[in-house]
Amino acid sequence: xxxxxxxAGPERGxxxxxxxxxxxxxxxxxxxxxxxRITLAHGSGGKAxxxxxxxxxxxxxxxxxxxxxxDGAELAxxxxxxxxxxxxxxxxxxxxxxxxxxxxxxxxxxxxxAVSGARPLFLSAxxxxxxxxxxxDLTRIVTSMSEAAEAAGVxxxxxxxxxxxxxxxxxxxxxxxxxxxxxxxxxxxxxxxRPGDAVLVSGPxxxxxxxxxxxxxxxxxxxxxASDTAPVHEMVADxxxxxxxxxALRDATRGGVATVLNEIARASEVSVVVDEGAVPVRxxxxxxxxxxxxxxxxxxxxxxxxxxxxxxxxDAALRAMRAHPLGADAANIGHVVADAPGMxxxxxxxxxxxxxxxxxxxxxxxxx
Amino acid sequence: xxxxxxxAGPERGxxxxxxxxxxxxxxxxxxxxxxxRITLAHGSGGKAxxxxxxxxxxxxxxxxxxxxxxDGAELAxxxxxxxxxxxxxxxxxxxxxxxxxxxxxxxxxxxxxAVSGARPLFLSAxxxxxxxxxxxDLTRIVTSMSEAAEAAGVxxxxxxxxxxxxxxxxxxxxxxxxxxxxxxxxxxxxxxxRPGDAVLVSGPxxxxxxxxxxxxxxxxxxxxxASDTAPVHEMVADxxxxxxxxxALRDATRGGVATVLNEIARASEVSVVVDEGAVPVRxxxxxxxxxxxxxxxxxxxxxxxxxxxxxxxxDAALRAMRAHPLGADAANIGHVVADAPGMxxxxxxxxxxxxxxxxxxxxxxxxx
Numbered sequence: 001x002x003x004x005x006x007x008a009g010p011e012r013g014x015x016x017x018x019x020x021x022x023x024x025x026x027x028x029x030x031x032x033x034x035x036x037r038i039t040l041a042h043g044s045g046g047k048a049x050x051x052x053x054x055x056x057x058x059x060x061x062x063x064x065x066x067x068x069x070x071d072g073a074e075l076a077x078x079x080x081x082x083x084x085x086x087x088x089x090x091x092x093x094x095x096x097x098x099x100x101x102x103x104x105x106x107x108x109x110x111x112x113x114a115v116s117g118a119r120p121l122f123l124s125a126x127x128x129x130x131x132x133x134x135x136x137d138l139t140r141i142v143t144s145m146s147e148a149a150e151a152a153g154v155x156x157x158x159x160x161x162x163x164x165x166x167x168x169x170x171x172x173x174x175x176x177x178x179x180x181x182x183x184x185x186x187x188x189x190x191x192x193x194r195p196g197d198a199v200l201v202s203g204p205x206x207x208x209x210x211x212x213x214x215x216x217x218x219x220x221x222x223x224x225x226a227s228d229t230a231p232v233h234e235m236v237a238d239x240x241x242x243x244x245x246x247x248a249l250r251d252a253t254r255g256g257v258a259t260v261l262n263e264i265a266r267a268s269e270v271s272v273v274v275d276e277g278a279v280p281v282r283x284x285x286x287x288x289x290x291x292x293x294x295x296x297x298x299x300x301x302x303x304x305x306x307x308x309x310x311x312x313x314x315d316a317a318l319r320a321m322r323a324h325p326l327g328a329d330a331a332n333i334g335h336v337v338a339d340a341p342g343m344x345x346x347x348x349x350x351x352x353x354x355x356x357x358x359x360x361x362x363x364x365x366x367x368x
Numbered sequence: 369x370x371x372x373x374x375x376a377g378p379e380r381g382x383x384x385x386x387x388x389x390x391x392x393x394x395x396x397x398x399x400x401x402x403x404x405r406i407t408l409a410h411g412s413g414g415k416a417x418x419x420x421x422x423x424x425x426x427x428x429x430x431x432x433x434x435x436x437x438x439d440g441a442e443l444a445x446x447x448x449x450x451x452x453x454x455x456x457x458x459x460x461x462x463x464x465x466x467x468x469x470x471x472x473x474x475x476x477x478x479x480x481x482a483v484s485g486a487r488p489l490f491l492s493a494x495x496x497x498x499x500x501x502x503x504x505d506l507t508r509i510v511t512s513m514s515e516a517a518e519a520a521g522v523x524x525x526x527x528x529x530x531x532x533x534x535x536x537x538x539x540x541x542x543x544x545x546x547x548x549x550x551x552x553x554x555x556x557x558x559x560x561x562r563p564g565d566a567v568l569v570s571g572p573x574x575x576x577x578x579x580x581x582x583x584x585x586x587x588x589x590x591x592x593x594a595s596d597t598a599p600v601h602e603m604v605a606d607x608x609x610x611x612x613x614x615x616a617l618r619d620a621t622r623g624g625v626a627t628v629l630n631e632i633a634r635a636s637e638v639s640v641v642v643d644e645g646a647v648p649v650r651x652x653x654x655x656x657x658x659x660x661x662x663x664x665x666x667x668x669x670x671x672x673x674x675x676x677x678x679x680x681x682x683d684a685a686l687r688a689m690r691a692h693p694l695g696a697d698a699a700n701i702g703h704v705v706a707d708a709p710g711m712x713x714x715x716x717x718x719x720x721x722x723x724x725x726x727x728x729x730x731x732x733x734x735x736x
Contacts, residue, residue, distance in 0.1 A: 043531025065525040073525035078448035086492035124454035157433040157441035163411025177545035
C-alpha cells in the first residue's frame with residue numbers, strides 16, 4: 001500500500017497530508033513582509049495581502065485548518081460538520097446603488113459559508129461605530145441586515161457594539177462571522193482543480209466594485225450600475241445537486257475573479273487558462289474600468305461565484321446556475337491545464353496571451 | 369395543566385415561553401434612542417448601550433436566541449449544542465501592563481464562551497488596520513494571540529484583514545468570534561436568579577480598566593497594577609463540577625460588576641444586595657479609582673467572573689474557585705432578594721444603602 005501511495009501521488013481524500021506538505025513547503029519558504037508599515041495594498045486581497053497573511057498570521061497561528069486558507073474553516077463538533085467564517089466590512093460609502101454595508105455584511109458571510117459547501121445558519125454582528133455617527137444611519141444599516149438575513153434564511157444570534165472617539169473610525173464598520181452546517185459528502189477546495197477541468201463564473205464581473213467606486217463621487221463618471229450583492233447559497237445548492245463533480249467554489253470578492261483564479265492555480269499546482277472574450281462584463285462596467293485603468297477581472301463582485309468543475313459536468317453546472325436568477329448569465333470562461341503550475345493565463349481578444357498575476361497595490365481600496 | 373401553569377408561574381425549564389413573554393413586554397415598551405447621534409456612552413455597556421441595543425439591534429433583528437442577550441448564543445446543530453459569540457476590541461493603548469489587544473481579544477471570547485457554559489474550541493480573528501501601522505506591532509499582537517490561544521486550548525481557524533486609510537482607524541482593531549460546545553445538561557442564564565441565591569466574584573475587581581486608563585499616560589497617576597486578562601474556562605469548569613447549583617455566570621467586562629448585577633436583577637426580576645465591604649478591590653485600584661472619581665464596581669475586569677449560585681452551594685463554589693489560581697481571592701459579595709425587582713442595592717461601609725444603577729455616560733472609553 002505504501003508503495004502504491006509512493007507512485008500514485010496524493011489521492012483526493014488525502015487532504016491532511018497535502019496540508020502538512022504545504023505547511024512544510026511554507027515553512028521552508030519563510031515569507032517575509034518587506035515593508036515596515038501596513039499599506040492599503042496589504043488589504044487589497046492581492047500579492048501584499050497574501051504575503052502579510054502568510055508571514056504574520058499563518059506563521060504565528062499556524063494549524064491545519066487555518067492553513068487551508070479557505071473562505072470558511074471546516075470543523076467537526078460532535079457528529080456535526082460545521083463551517084465557520086469571518087469578514088469585516090469597511091466599505092466606503094456605507095450606502096451605494098444596490099445595497100449598503102448592512103446587506104453586504106450579511107451576504108458576504110452567507111456567501112463564504114455557501115462556497116464552503118455549507119448551509120448558512122447563524123451570524124454574529126460586531127459594530128465599531130464612530131462617535132457622532134447618525135443613529136438613523138445605524139438603524140438603516142441594521143434594518144438592511146435584518147432584511148438580508150431574512151432573505152438568506154439565517155439568524156443574527158449574537159452581537160457586540162463598540163464606540164470609538166471621533167476620528168477613530170470612518171462612520172461604521174461591521175464584522176459578521178457565520179456558522180453553517182456541511183451536509184454534503186464530498187469536499188470542496190481550491191487545491192483540488194485538475195487538468196481538463198472547466199472554469200465557470202455565475203454572471204457579469206465587477207459590478208460591485210465599480211458601483212462603490214463611482215458612488216464615492218470623486219470621479220466624474222456616471223454609469224447605470226448597481227452592486228451585485230446577493231446571497232448565492234441557493235444557487236450553490238442547486239449547482240452542487242446538478243454537478244457533484246464541482247471541485248472548487250469561491251465568491252469573487254476582494255481582488256475579483258483574477259485573485260480567485262490565482263489562488264486555485266497556486267493551491268492546485270496547475271495553471272488556469274481564461275478566454276478573455278468569454279468573461280461576461282457589463283458595457284457600463286467595462287467602460288468605467290477603462291476610464292479608471294483597471295481590469296474588470298480584478299474588480300470585486302459580491303454575488304458572483306467562480307466554479308471549477310469536472311469538464312464532463314460543465315454543461316450541467318451551467319444549466320443549473322442559469323436556471324437561478326443570480327446565475328442567468330453564467331459562462332464557461334476557461335479551463336485548467338497542467339503546464340506552468342501556479343499561473344493564470346489570459347487568451348486576449350487580440351489573439352495574444354498574457355499572465356494574470358496577483359494584484360500589486362490597491363487601485364480600489366475599501367470596496368467591501 | 370394550563371390551570372397549574374397559571375398559578376405556578378414560569379418553570380425554570382420553560383425558557384422559550386419566558387423569552388416570548390419578554391419579547392412581548394419589550395414590544396410594548398418600545399425603547400427609543402433619544403439622541404440623534406452616537407456618543408461614547410453608547411459603547412459603555414451602561415444605560416445608553418442597553419437602550420441602543422434594544423431600540424436598534426433587537427427591534428430589527430429580533431429572534432428568540434438574540435433576545436436572550438447572553439454573552440454567547442446557544443445553538444443546536446445536528447445533535448451538538450453550540451455556543452457562538454462575538455466581540456470587537458478597540459482598546460487604547462494597544463499594549464498595556466499585563467497584556468495587549470491580542471491576548472485580550474482571545475481571552476475575551478474564550479471567557480464569553482466559558483460563562484455560557486461552553487467548552488471553547490474555535491476562534492475567528494478579523495483585523496481592521498490603519499494604513500501606516502507598524503508591521504512589527506501587528507506581529508507582536510498576532511504572536512500574543514497565538515500564545516493566548518495555546519494557553520486556552522483553542523485554535524484560530526479563520527481570519528480576515530482589512531486596511532483603511534490613515535485616520536480611518538486608531539492603529540488596529542480586532543474582532544474575535546468563537547464557537548464552543550455545550551456539554552452540561554442544566555442551562556445557565558441571567559434570568560434564573562432566585563431570592564436567597566448567593567452572589568460571588570472570582571477575585572479583585574477593576575484591575576484591567578484602571579491599568580488601561582493609567583497606561584494612556586494622560587493622568588499623573590502611577591500605580592503598580594496590571595490587567596487581569598486571563599482565560600477563565602478552566603476555573604469555570606471546576607466551578608460547575610463542584611456547584612451544579614450555579615444559575616448565572618458572567619464575566620465582568622465593560623461596565624464592570626455593577627453592570628452584570630443590573631442585568632441579572634433586571635432579567636430575573638429580583639434585586640441584588642451587595643455588601644460593599646465584601647467586594648475585593650486592590651489598594652492601588654481603589655486609590656486610582658478615587659482619584660479618577662469612579663466606583664471600582666463599574667470598572668472592567670477581563671479575567672473575573674460574577675456567579676449567582678444556590679446559597680446552599682455557595683461555599684462549595686467559593687472553594688472550587690479558590691482552588692484555581694485565577695480565583696484565589698474569590699469572595700461572597702451579596703445575595704438575591706425578591707423586593708424591588710430590577711434593582712441593585714449596595715450596603716455601604718458606613719451602614720447606609722444606595723442604589724447601584726446602570727452606568728450613565730462613559731468615564732472609561734475604549735477599555736476593551
